[in-house]
Amino acid sequence: xxxxxxxxxxxxxxxxxxxxxxxxxxxxxxxxxxxxxxxxxxxxxxxxxxxxxxxxxxxxxxxxxxxxxxxxxxxxxxxxxxxxxxxxxxxxxxxxxxxxxxxxxxxxxxxxxxxxxxxxxxxxxxxxxxxxxxxxxxxxxxxxxxxxxxxxxxxxxxxxxxxxxxxxxxxxxxxxxxxxxxxxxxxxxxxxxxxxxxxxxxxxxxxxxxxxxxxxxxxxxxxxxxxxxxxxxxxxxxxxxxxxxxxxxxxxxxxxxxxxxxxxxxxxxxxxxxxxxxxxxxxxxxxxxxxxxxxxxxxxxxxxxxxxxxxxxxxxxxxxxxxxxxxxxxxxxxxxxxxxxxxxxxxxxxxxxxxxxxxxxxxxxxxxxxxxxxxxxxxxxxxxxxxxxxxxxxxxxxxxxxxxxxxxxxxxxxxxxxxxxxxxxxxxxxxxxxxxxxxxxxxxxxxxxxxxxxxxxxxxxxxxxxxxxxxxxxxxxxxxxxxxxxxxxx
Amino acid sequence: xxxxxxxxxxxxxxxxxxxxxxxxxxxxxxxxxxxxxxxxxxxxxxxxxxxxxxxxxxxxxxxxxxxxxxxxxxxxxxxxxxxxxxxxxxxxxxxxxxxxxxxxxxxxxxxxxxxxxxxxxxxxxxxxxxxxxxxxxxxxxxxxxxxxxxxxxxxxxxxxxxxxxxxxxxxxxxxxxxxxxxxxxxxxxxxxxxxxxxxxxxxxxxxxxxxxxxxxxxxxxxxxxxxxxxxxxxxxxxxxxxxxxxxxxxxxxxxxxxxxxxxxxxxxxxxxxxxxxxxxxxxxxxxxxxxxxxxxxxxxxxxxxxxxxxxxxxxxxxxxxx
Numbered sequence: 001x002x003x004x005x006x007x008x009x010x011x012x013x014x015x016x017x018x019x020x021x022x023x024x025x026x027x028x029x030x031x032x033x034x035x036x037x038x039x040x041x042x043x044x045x046x047x048x049x050x051x052x053x054x055x056x057x058x059x060x061x062x063x064x065x066x067x068x069x070x071x072x073x074x075x076x077x078x079x080x081x082x083x084x085x086x087x088x089x090x091x092x093x094x095x096x097x098x099x100x101x102x103x104x105x106x107x108x109x110x111x112x113x114x115x116x117x118x119x120x121x122x123x124x125x126x127x128x129x130x131x132x133x134x135x136x137x138x139x140x141x142x143x144x145x146x147x148x149x150x151x152x153x154x155x156x157x158x159x160x161x162x163x164x165x166x167x168x169x170x171x172x173x174x175x176x177x178x179x180x181x182x183x184x185x186x187x188x189x190x191x192x193x194x195x196x197x198x199x200x201x202x203x204x205x206x207x208x209x210x211x212x213x214x215x216x217x218x219x220x221x222x223x224x225x226x227x228x229x230x231x232x233x234x235x236x237x238x239x240x241x242x243x244x245x246x247x248x249x250x251x252x253x254x255x256x257x258x259x260x261x262x263x264x265x266x267x268x269x270x271x272x273x274x275x276x277x278x279x280x281x282x283x284x285x286x287x288x289x290x291x292x293x294x295x296x297x298x299x300x301x302x303x304x305x306x307x308x309x310x311x312x313x314x315x316x317x318x319x320x321x322x323x324x325x326x327x328x329x330x331x332x333x334x335x336x337x338x339x340x341x342x343x344x345x346x347x348x349x350x351x352x353x354x355x356x357x358x359x360x361x362x363x364x365x366x367x368x369x370x371x372x373x374x375x376x377x378x379x380x381x382x383x384x385x386x387x388x389x390x391x392x393x394x395x396x397x398x399x400x401x402x403x404x405x406x407x408x409x410x411x412x413x414x415x416x417x418x419x420x421x422x423x424x425x426x427x428x429x430x431x432x433x434x435x436x437x438x439x440x441x442x443x444x445x446x447x448x449x450x451x452x453x454x455x456x457x458x459x460x461x462x463x464x465x466x467x468x469x470x471x472x473x474x475x476x477x478x479x480x481x482x483x484x485x486x487x488x489x490x
Numbered sequence: 491x492x493x494x495x496x497x498x499x500x501x502x503x504x505x506x507x508x509x510x511x512x513x514x515x516x517x518x519x520x521x522x523x524x525x526x527x528x529x530x531x532x533x534x535x536x537x538x539x540x541x542x543x544x545x546x547x548x549x550x551x552x553x554x555x556x557x558x559x560x561x562x563x564x565x566x567x568x569x570x571x572x573x574x575x576x577x578x579x580x581x582x583x584x585x586x587x588x589x590x591x592x593x594x595x596x597x598x599x600x601x602x603x604x605x606x607x608x609x610x611x612x613x614x615x616x617x618x619x620x621x622x623x624x625x626x627x628x629x630x631x632x633x634x635x636x637x638x639x640x641x642x643x644x645x646x647x648x649x650x651x652x653x654x655x656x657x658x659x660x661x662x663x664x665x666x667x668x669x670x671x672x673x674x675x676x677x678x679x680x681x682x683x684x685x686x687x688x689x690x691x692x693x694x695x696x697x698x699x700x701x702x703x704x705x706x707x708x709x710x711x712x713x714x715x716x717x718x719x720x721x722x723x724x725x726x727x728x729x730x731x732x733x734x735x736x737x738x739x740x741x742x743x744x745x746x747x748x749x750x751x752x753x754x755x756x757x758x759x760x761x762x763x764x765x766x767x768x769x770x771x772x773x774x775x776x777x778x779x780x781x782x783x784x785x786x787x788x789x790x791x792x793x794x795x796x797x798x799x800x801x802x803x804x805x806x807x808x809x810x811x812x
Contacts, residue, residue: 305698312702326698334698337691339759348688349699351681359679402699 006033007066008169008201009054009086014063016049023049024060025225031170036192036202038216038233040209042245042449042481045222047205048090051172054203055088056081068169085169087160089176094156097145101125101155104144111164128158132191133184149179157188161195170201177206189215207295207485209238221245242485246449246477268410268441271307271318273299275464282459282466284410284443289436291455291475292445294484296415299464300445301329304412307443311410322409322441325349327399329415329445335399336387343369343383345398349406372401377427393424400428404435411435413444417451429454449477460484507752507759511767514750515774522778536660538773540653540728543666545769547721548740549747550673551714553765555618556748558710559690559757565622566607567718567744569629571737574599574722576637579644579732586647593723600719603629604712611711612704633734644727652727662724667766674762686710690757718744746793747772750800 009031016024024046031037041047052058053065056078065073067084081088095104102122106112112121122140129136133154144152153176160171173192177185185208192202192215206212212219213233221229221244229244236244265286272281282303284290292300304326309315311324328335337345347354347365354364369383376397380390387395396416403411413432417425432442433454444455452458458475460468460483468483519538523531548567555564574596582592603625610621644652654661677683685706688696697703721740726732749755750771751764775796779789 308698311700323700325700328695328698333692334695337688337695337758339691340687344684348684348701351684355681359675360681360684362679406700 007031008033008068010064010066011050011054012064012066014050014053014060014065016046016053016058016060022225024053026063027222027225027227029054029220029227031201031203033169033201034196034199035217036196036204036215038212038219039203039205039222040207040212040219040241040245041222045245046225047222048174049225050222051088051090051174051203051205054081055086055090055172057088083166085167086172087168087170088172088174089156089160090174095144095152095159098143100141100143101138101147102140104155105140105159105162108159109162109164124162124164125155125158128162129154132158132161133187150181150184153179154184161191168200170203171195172203172205174205175207176204177208177211185211209241209485213238213241242478242481246481265439266321268321269307269318269443270320271303271310273303273461273465274306274317275299276466278465280466280469282443284441286409286441287436287439288457289432289442289444289455291452291458292443292461293449293452293458293480294461294467296447298461298484300461301414302464303461304414304443304445307410308412320410323407324410324412325403325406325408327403327411327413327416329413329417331392331395331399334414336395338386338388340387341384342373342378342380342387342390342398345387346372346383346401346405349402349408353407368405372405376401376404376431397424397428400431404431409439410441410443413442413446415445415447417446417448449480452480508761508764508767509752511751511764511771515767515770518771518774518778522774522781525778525781534774534777536655536658538770538777539663540660541773542766542769543660543662544721544725544728544740545743545747545772546666546670546765547724548718548744549751549765549769550670550762551717552744553748553751553753553760553762554673554677554686554710555714556745556753556755557686557690557757557760558707559693560755562618562707562710562757563622563745564607564711564714564718565619565741566603566626566629566715568737568739568741569626569633570600570603570715570718571722571725571740572732572734573603573629573633573636574719575726575732575736576633576640576734578723579640579642579726580636582642582645582648584643584645586645589645589648592648593720596719596723597716600716601712603719604715605708607715608708608711612708630734637732637734640732643731648727649730652724662728670762670766677760677762682706682709687758687760690754690759692758742793743772746797749797 007030009029011027011029014024014027027046027050029050039047049058053060056076059076063073064071065076067081067086070084072080072084096107099107102118102125105121105125106117109121125140129138136151136154138147138151138155144155147155157173157176161168176188180188189211192204196202196217204212204216213236216233219231219233219236219241220227221241223245265288267283268286269284270281282290292303294300303318306315307318307320308324308326310318310320337348343365346369350368351360354360354368356364366383372378373380373383378390378394378397378401380394387398390398399416417428432444436442444451446452452475455475456472458470458480459466460470460480462484470479519534522534548571552564552567555562577599578592578596581595582588607622607625610616610625611618614621616624643649651661656664677686685696685701688699688701689703689706693703718740722737725736729736747765747768748760750768751761753760753764772793775793776789779792
């Protein structure tokens with residue numbers, strides 16, 4: 001090691017788009033030897049995409065990637081990243097659940113070969129686990145599927161720090177402590193400090209800002225696919241970090257469109273996350289637009305699915321009064337019927353009402369499809385065309401039409417605007433407000449802050465439970481972020 | 491110009507996946523007739539209609555099951571046919587007045603087997619292929635215990651129903667045609683049919699769109715079992731009595747007619763007319779190979795090869811849709 005200033009990784013002008021969505025809009029990033037770099041930002045800021053480019057699992061559209069002095073832009077890939085000593089622990093665990101701890105080590109480290117490899121791999125894993133997480137209680141012969149989620153995370157982390165035949169320069173930890181408890185998380189942070197003191201480098205992504213500030217040397221703040229701030233960690237406070245992550249610009253125009261309080265209607269939805277220990281619950285009145293906020297994957301979708309199931313009468317955690325329709329955000333897995341026409345995809349939720357003499361009336365079906373083609377402006381010459389002939393945004397419109405055309409009094413929206421263009425969004429916002437004024441209730445999970453401004457009330461979720469309820473005049477990006485990132489005083 | 495016509499034709503036929511099974515049946519029929527120089531054409535056709543009717547009745551039930559998505563299949567059909575045939579003959583006991591009670595008992599057998607299959611699948615979470623296979627062992631054992639030494643002839647009226655003709659057309663074929671027409675309407679024009687198609691494409695999305703997925707699957711397994719039971723009763727009436735192995739050939743045949751008929755094995759895409767085309771095709775294929783004097787081994791090999799070819803070809807068509 002030739003001192004602390006040596007640059008291990010340099011990214012220059014990295015751009016990456018997924019269709020119309022720009023995930024990275026020209027990012028420069030530098031990681032030095034012997035430092036822990038914190039990476040923070042709201043969901044969709046581009047952190048994970050950037051790390052995937054760095055670890056070689058995604059190819060950038062543009063930009064240069066230099067690792068340990070070698071330009072590996074052309075040969076970028078997992079193998080190139082690994083041979084240059086870059087290892088990533090992703091949020092989605094990558095262990096094979098049917099294999100043992102030792103066998104999982106072998107999957108990543110090919111050096112464990114020949115007679116007795118299981119024993120050697122197991123011994124190496126136990127040594128590493130002992131180093132990072134003293135008292136871990138994991139046996140190398142344990143099958144991963146039998147381990148708790150926290151122990152799986154520990155195995156994943158230990159495997160990444162294991163050094164065999166390839167050098168180890170940089171370890172990327174993407175939300176490593178999300179499933180670890182306080183004590184184990186502190187063990188990990190202690191190990192990270194020891195690792196960087198020995199000259200290694202770590203990129204730490206975490207939504208726990210205390211962890212970032214106490215562990216990292218420098219902090220990089222990302223927003224909308226760009227790096228907006230880079231400063232030594234000691235120059236940040238929690239407040240200044242939150243402020244840097246979200247724009248503090250007041251959304252005056254958004255505020256004016258937020259619906260007026262509709263406190264008078266009767267309660268039509270009552271739901272409580274299964275893990276909610278305190279008395280909090282989510283409720284929605286007739287005609288209300290209720291937002292579900294917080295970081296992605298913190299239990300919002302799960303609660304919406306439960307409310308949807310409650311309408312079919314088999315759900316202990318939710319009660320609904322009235323019919324429910326669901327607008328999927330994950331079109332492919334939750335929404336679209338790929339073999340069907342646009343019309344069939346829209347009418348499936350309303351078939352009961354389209355019957356004559358007990359049989360579905362094709363003419364009524366065509367009328368409904370045509371009506372919604374015009375009302376929601378689905379861009380197609382023929383509603384009989386396959387749903388997959390539409391662009392993603394127009395497929396999303398068809399899914400909205402499915403819900404809005406139904407008789408449902410309650411519409412559940414599962415972050416449905418992902419990947420939808422601005423024009424469509426505005427059209428749909430207008431329809432949501434108009435339908436709410438007619439007495440429909442909307443539960444709207446969204447990861448885009450601006451959409452929360454259309455809500456009468458917002459519930460903020462963290463780790464599967466509701467942590468805050470904000471009234472219309474309390475909905476500010478800072479309040480939402482503060483609640484999303486809140487951690488127990490420790 | 492020529493290419494335009496060709497692509498229009500390809501487009502037209504891709505919207506009619508059942509077409510090819512009828513074309514195949516027609517070609518094979520003509521080949522058979524050509525071999526015998528036109529002799530016995532009418533007899534071959536009448537026999538084909540009769541035997542195809544049995545295939546059609548079980549094939550429609552199997553088609554609904556397969557349509558509910560990958561992994562769904564009913565392998566209990568042969569045992570079901572054996573038990574239902576035995577029950578039908580025993581309850582009817584050769585008497586015309588007992589035909590209706592006999593048919594009711596047969597429907598009860600189907601209902602019970604369907605419920606049992608679904609209970610294994612749903613309550614014990616056993617994959618359908620294993621669940622229905624293990625159920626079939628139990629059902630077959632029941633049939634053996636129940637039907638041992640059974641030598642009861644069908645009631646005359648029931649035998650007439652199964653073997654008779656109306657204006658030269660087998661009554662059985664007329665019944666199977668009516669059943670097929672009704673089930674085609676059920677598939678396309680009822681909420682149940684649409685639900686089956688939706689679940690087969692994406693069960694999670696179907697649940698989120700308000701479809702009661704498990705209820706629909708339950709109804710589908712019961713439907714398949716009841717159809718198989720009715721087929722068993724008719725088969726016993728047709729052959730002059732029940733036998734324990736009369737369902738054997740229906741294991742492969744019920745799946746083959748579904749696949750050859752243009753239904754997607756991946757689920758969510760199916761049609762009833764194709765079941766008729768494929769049933770005629772399958773029977774005529776065997777007849778043709780018999781006429782040509784081909785042995786049983788070669789006959790089975792050719793049947794297998796044709797099914798593989800159809801799945802391979804239809805798989806390619808599905809990929810082209812995307």
